[in-house]
Amino acid sequence: MAAAQSKNMTTLQVKRFKPSENPTNTYLTDEKGVWAWMTTVDHKKIGLMYLVAVAFFFALAGFLAIALRTELWTPAKTFIEADTYNQLFTLHGAMMVFFVLVPSIPAALGNFVLPMQLGAKDVAFPRLNLASFYIYVIGAVFTFISLANNGFDTGWTFYTPYSSDTNSLGVIWVTLGVFILGFSSILTGTNFITTIHKLRAPGITWDKLPLNIWALYATSVIQVLATPVLAITILLLSMENILDIGIFDPAKGGDPVLYQHFFWFYSHPAVYIMIVPGFGIISEVITTFSKKHIFGYWAIALSSLAIAFIGFLVWGHHMFTSGQSAVATTVFSFLTFLVGIPTGIKILNWVATLYKGSIEMKTPMLYVFIFLFLFTIGGFTGIMLGALSVDIHLHDTYYVVAHFHYVMMGGTLMALLAGLHYWWPKMTGKMYNETLGKISAVLIFIGFNMTFLPQFVMGAQGMPRRYYNYIDQFQPFHQTSTIGSYILGAAFLIILYYLVRSLFGGEKASANPWNSRGLEWQATSPPDFHNFDHTPVVINGPYDYHKPMEEFQLGLAVEHNGHGHGEHHEVKTDQTEKA
């Protein structure tokens, strides 16, 4: 057995058991009260706290998006001033990127699921995990202080010299906020890498890691390698504002293009910090709802790592019109196409997974289909933008805006919604309303395309981004887009409604409502404080859907020298194996 590889074991007794359908003691009932929540080191509760915080910022930034779209109903002023508009789009971008997309999947869902999928009781450093949440909160507080100090209107990219010349106080606060926030991301990444290396349950060899873990692993590597560079860039930018040190300011002898290199060295890999964990969720959901072994396990796992690696070498494709050197431009364009290949491989492997499956179109699966469609468009338009001559035309137009919304919203957010619906029963122990779930998924699909498809067209026709005013010929596109954004907004309200309602009146979820083979589903719903009663011993792969469910029970180590506690546990013995 694979379990014997763990060095602490000589012989191992493996029994099979089923999780209780009526858990009496879960992580939600274990400690109660606000203080217990705020000081908890439990990865599941921290994950939920992140989820609430991310949802809060998503609502806020989404509301700003609706306001922006409303303003764009007419050229010139519809209801807010140009300066307000500029601040709102900056805030929308900065919040969505730093407060929603970056932490959404790893810190919220990942925190909840990762230790469970590894059969661990917690992440390697639970206190750091809690600290990373509070660092996130402090970063948010700094951003709000910035808003109270004139705010900032630099665009989320903080390009110098605009950001170092104007509006200093607001920019100083928000850049310090982003600096602090970076450490939250770094700590999560450090924690996950260590957890994946050191805390895997017996039997989980590298070839039995769920693809979600591979994706989170690749993400963590990027977080650890890229975020510190953002931290130092943002620190230099703050110093530029506070002390005028002049490294990026041409008026003082510095170079603004250098700032762009620094910024995109983080911010391009950051795109993969946002999307790669989404890939992990897609692999989990698509196998569960097609009851099928994943097609091309290693292709998907290694392509995540390939994306993480090549993703570091393409930052210059944001700067084709900036005045960077010709050689750099050529190389960055070439490498950009290379990073497209592993992404394409993933999509085709997921489609192939469906072949001869047993497909059930539940809400999470619906989101996977939406993801595959929208993200494919996002990918193709990315190829368009990687092509040098075409990018010269499309750079900084609405085409780019539409492209990154297709990738980030159509990709990451759809994956997040798939994961949220998929793991909701596990997290809360409650089922949501399936009909409302499907209705809102369809509405999101319609609203999303209505919002962003017209933006491809007007962008290619020349409509620049970050424009408060625009020339009349673009108005029909803007108006269609605005109506689409209202539909999107309504769909998110429906989701909020039925998810919240499920908490109070939802049907009770069984331990494994989707008949998944994933390890996290072999615990109770909601899980015990320690996830599993005993350290589980994993015998089957995470995608062994070809085996009947009866053969797929979880093993548990009886004479394992590790967790001595749990002797009180009653074991259903079906069969005993020698390790």
Place this chain on the structure above:
Amino acid sequence: MANHSASHPAHVQHHFVDSDQQFESAKMGMWVFLVNEILFFGGLFCAYIVFRAWYPELFTQAALELNKLWGGVNTIVLIGSSLTVAMAIRSAQKNQIKGLRINLLITIALACVFMVIKYFEYEHKLHLGIAPGSFWNPTPEILEELSHPKANIFFGIYYMMTGVHGLHVLVGIGLMIWLYIRAGKGHFSSEYYTPVEITGLYWHLVDLIWIFLFPLLYLIE
């Protein structure tokens, strides 16, 4: 909550299987964090490389304003402190708590010496008006030696690099004081000295970064 049984020593947190797993996790986590730190400083080194490539004469000229002697002394001080922190870990492994505490104290003292020398170096430069950013206001004599129009940028980089490094030294001092107190309370033994080990790793990195900073900033010919 966790009902620790006899096989679970007090220092092992509930979610680890055993002491070894905890030790290895902590060590790995620290290594990952150090990679972070290297990239963090890497950004500054990049800024340094770019500007040095653009204005090589600026760097030779400006380096003359830095005091090689005290920079050298500081290098020796930090290397010495790396040695003592390694000896502290050795003492912990051998269960010599007294040796552990003495070595920590020497390390703290050396780190403080480093900061004091750094303080006088800064003090001297600020006195001459070689200050960062908008405080840049060198005296006429200095301006004659530092005629390069972008001298302010060199010192912008200098203050950022040494300043961020100095902050790391201060954090290190804080950590070692904390270790010293914990050692006094008898928290460490040859069974459990993880915090000493990983603080030592951190300290070596702080030392290593200085070993790069010193020649890059002070010893340009």
Place this chain on the structure above:
Amino acid sequence: MGRLFDFMLPENKSPLTADSTDGLFHFINEVSLILLIGITFALIYFAFKYKRKSEDDKTPLITHNNTLEITWSVIPLLITLVIFGWGYSGWLNLKAVPDDAYEIQVTGFKWNWAVNYENGAQTLNEIHVPKGRPVKIVLQSRDVLHSFFVPDYRVKHDAVPGRYTYVWFQAEEVGESVVFCTEYCGTSHSDMLAKIIVHEPEDFETWLELNGGGPSGTPVEQGEALVVQQGCQTCHSVDGSAGLAPTFKGLFGKEEQLNDGSSLTVDENYLRESILNPGAKVVNGYENIMPPYEGILSDDEITNIIEYIKTLE
């Protein structure tokens, strides 16, 4: 040309710079559309064909297929290599200015484009060019980053303070094309538009002669021309209406409250200081957003502007 995605692009008015770009744009769109339809069809087909019939459905174990993996890695790789090469050659063409190009200096500043021609003619937000001849626009910026974008010509480049950049094109029809600023630059970023006006070569020469040789007329007239041409009116109105900066109307001799609490009477010296170093004394209620004109305007020009402001009572 009547291709499938023609509706997405603006009219091509500079074939020498736009043809390659347009061709690649259509190629990528068409290949993408075919692949997207394929993937979507596979998704929908599988969803119906392999719909779950019962909870006990058995599925086969298909772990991987190396032939397939290699196929769908290599084919996209080849396609993207074609796209890279095509985009690269188009981009080289955008970089390679023809030798006989007519050169025009364009300076971006908040929130205008100042245009200077070889014979001293100056315009603001209007770029006059001859038809059928390559034109090289040399870009610079006086304050923050701007970006010079002409959709009709498919050219774009950032204007970076402290360095020169360029774009080139060759307009083949008489008419007008819009220029956008596409690098975010603050409050009126979206109003930082300009027009390229294409003339017949003879008409262009005439225009150039009429406008060459710098400003003429009385100091006040010259001052007025400078105020228009330097884009002062973007923020300072001349008719008393509110703007991002104090109006010029009635400014001279006015008692102004400064943002440090002190007050002063606007005189020649204050106006001169505010043109050369706008941040020194900022009127209360306004922000310091004006770029300094040190080294941009000569002493005579400043005097003329002040004379003009004096007349606006």
